[in-house]
Amino acid sequence: AQKITQTQPGMFVQEKEAVTLDCTYDTSDQSYGLFWYKQPSSGEMIFLIYQGSYDEQNATEGRYSLNFQKARKSANLVISASQLGDSAMYFCAMREAQAGTALIFGKGTTLSVSS
Amino acid sequence: ETGVTQTPRHLVMGMTNKKSLKCEQHLGHNAMYWYKQSAKKPLELMFVYNFKEQTENNSVPSRFSPECPNSSHLFLHLHTLQPEDSALYLCASKAEGGGRFNEQFFGPGTRLTVL
Numbered sequence A: 001a002q003k004i005t006q007t008q009p010g011m012f013v014q015e016k017e018a019v020t021l022d023c024t025y026d027t028s029d030q031s032y033g034l035f036w037y038k039q040p041s042s043g044e045m046i047f048l049i050y051q052g053s054y055d056e057q058n059a060t061e062g063r064y065s066l067n068f069q070k071a072r073k074s075a076n077l078v079i080s081a082s083q084l085g086d087s088a089m090y091f092c093a094m095r096e097a098q099a100g101t102a103l104i105f106g107k108g109t110t111l112s113v114s115s
Numbered sequence B: 001e002t003g004v005t006q007t008p009r010h011l012v013m014g015m016t017n018k019k020s021l022k023c024e025q026h027l028g029h030n031a032m033y034w035y036k037q038s039a040k041k042p043l044e045l046m047f048v049y050n051f052k053e054q055t056e057n058n059s060v061p062s063r064f065s066p067e068c069p070n071s072s073h074l075f076l077h078l079h080t081l082q083p084e085d086s087a088l089y090l091c092a093s094k095a096e097g098g099g100r101f102n103e104q105f106f107g108p109g110t111r112l113t114v115l
Helices: none
Strands: A010-014 A019-021 A032-039 A046-052 A064-069 A074-079 A088-096 A109-114 B004-007 B010-013 B018-025 B031-037 B044-050 B053-057 B064-070 B073-079 B087-094 B110-114
Touching: A010 A019, A019 A109, A032 A064, A032 A074, A046 A064, A046 A074, A074 A088, B004 B087, B010 B018, B018 B031, B018 B087, B031 B073, B044 B064, B044 B073, B053 B064
Parallel strands: A010 A109, B010 B110
Antiparallel strands: A019 A074, A032 A046, A032 A088, A064 A074, A088 A109, B004 B018, B018 B073, B031 B044, B031 B087, B044 B053, B064 B073, B087 B110
């Protein structure tokens, strides 16, 4: 079974609009962390935002926020006021405390921002 | 100097060749990772090194051979590869117990094509 599921292969949004990228996860671990990374066409994975399983507040980093719904095991990324430079692949990832330090990634969502 | 560098950025090799990928991090981290990113598949963890010791080998075929001579450098030695090994190979590093969110920092990747 997939640990990280991203159901949207591609998303399209206009500049200045908000967009939500979906991510659901599967774990039996009580302690885990959820990450979102951005991968532009250059290939480098850029860390965006983190949510710990025990964090009660949704994480926010500038225009990025994470809509964490623990009971539903979802960790959606919300990008507000989209910019052309936001066009990229976005990956949701999880680190389980019992599984070491490596990350488990979803298949990613391609976001295209148009003017 | 950017945090994590990888060379070469692009590599084309035949199935009988031997080549090596290099990763270098300038962040003082002590954990390093190799990931494989194939088209339409999630990033797959290959190897993990902590303090120069290999701590995870994710059932990677022996035609991939990692080497970590020190905490700043990580190599992936390649020999007798198959065309299905063509992918983007990403290196990442992390400070043990460090970083705001214990996040991994990625290099730009090596785009490998096996003919």
